Amino acid sequence: MIKNPASSFDLNSYLISKRKKVNAFINEILNNTVNSSRIVQAMHYSLMAGGKRVRPILCIAASEAVGGNADDVLPAACALEMIHTYSLIHDDLPAMDNDDLRRGKPTCHIAFDEATAILAGDALLTLALRILSSINLINEKNSSNWLRVVHRISFAAGHNGMIEGQMRDIASEGTLLSLEELENMHSLKTGALIEAAIFSGALLGGGSPRQIDQLEIYAKNIGLAFQVADDILNVEGDPAVMGKAAGTDNARGKSTYPSIMGLNESKEFAKKIVRNALQALDDFDNKSDPLSAIACYIIERKK
């Protein structure tokens, strides 16, 4: 076990309350659109399909850690969730991972059709950027910071980040990756957007350059820890608790941390990087408790 510096913190209530805030904001955005066409229905369907809101909550928690508040960063938090959702819709397409189900529900192209799913993904990415630049939602005096957020998020989501990660993931199917290749792939595919979430929260929350640097270190470590923990759960998780099958990575010949470094070594590695993440929070006060608790939760969770 890792010593959780925020062990008295009620993470569960925190996650529920922030998730509620994020969902209310997303609903407001979608209900405000004059257009209730099929495309908006598809966007709504995928956005409300039960996501855990990891990126928005990290963005909010980073803002709070530097003394900002949730409302100031909500547009960024929700934009991040829209980008994450668009990436899932496109990854699930027949030409990519060809998945019919996600979180137990039909994927967007199954519930609607392929053309609608492609366009709904495009529209969510576009809406995310529109929200990040909407002077009705953001504080215009802070324009240059919002512009930096647009830049950081579009860098992380683009061909030097998430999209390149997905390309490598597709290309690596059936081949065994080295540890370095695996780490690079995950760092691009999921790490970059998680880091952008933390950066955006920290910058918009008014963090100092030093605080932002420390939170970037935290972000890099928990982004990786998420992936290692996912791979471990896929080996030894309880399907009844996870709500999905275990052992699927192995069956599909996927490169994972346990397959490359071994199961016990993976667990040690996960603990080590969570410790690194916690260490990066050393200079923060108890406003960073949510971030500490999230880091510990990553390797303690059973699903």
Add this chain to the structure above:
Amino acid sequence: MIKNPASSFDLNSYLISKRKKVNAFINEILNNTVNSSRIVQAMHYSLMAGGKRVRPILCIAASEAVGGNADDVLPAACALEMIHTYSLIHDDLPAMDNDDLRRGKPTCHIAFDEATAILAGDALLTLALRILSSINLINEKNSSNWLRVVHRISFAAGHNGMIEGQMRDIASEGTLLSLEELENMHSLKTGALIEAAIFSGALLGGGSPRQIDQLEIYAKNIGLAFQVADDILNVEGDPAVMGKAAGTDNARGKSTYPSIMGLNESKEFAKKIVRNALQALDDFDNKSDPLSAIACYIIERKK
């Protein structure tokens, strides 16, 4: 014939010189990317497939009309071309229009593959927004205007603009539209981004609110004129000059201006809206000559 107030203006040289500027900037952006993967190759392939650079040139010409210059708006001009190109890549996909050729070349999913084409489209849209927010490329003092440009372009390209237009275009296949439905569809599918191009150029070029309003009227009219003229060319254009077949709209049962209002009425209508566009430039000096010449060219061109 319409009296062209800029009849002595050499439009051809203007178009060639601006196209060169735009292409050089796009090449620089793509060459600066550290990543030379398959995804960047696909982005490059489609961006350099011979586009006329209509949107970038309109953006630059709008900036010049209000006393700005081309270099100040180049990031916006090129971002618009990237968004236009991404929309073509996705529209050509098997699940959408299923086109194998564009401008005589294999479409992106034929030259590469479907997954790469989807991701290359996603990456071009994302790169466009990254360029619009890149403090290395834009003047940071002007942050709030660049943020307005991000907002206007992402609104125009999104589910209240271009993407909704494409949805309606797909849905309308084989059905006869009313004139109003046809106009709405085109206004969303192509008009919105053309208007955003002119708006961005005018705003970043330093235009007054009154000038921007007038240029928006110009934009609305030429956006529509482009479509009416395309429909007319499809009826009576010379395939040898156009480099593509004529009569294809009729054969596919597509709703067009000639099919709904008649050929001669369509020509009169095109002239009327070009006249409206020219009228909107009345208060501008000769720095708006490129815009006048472009408006007249729309209905005089043979391809």
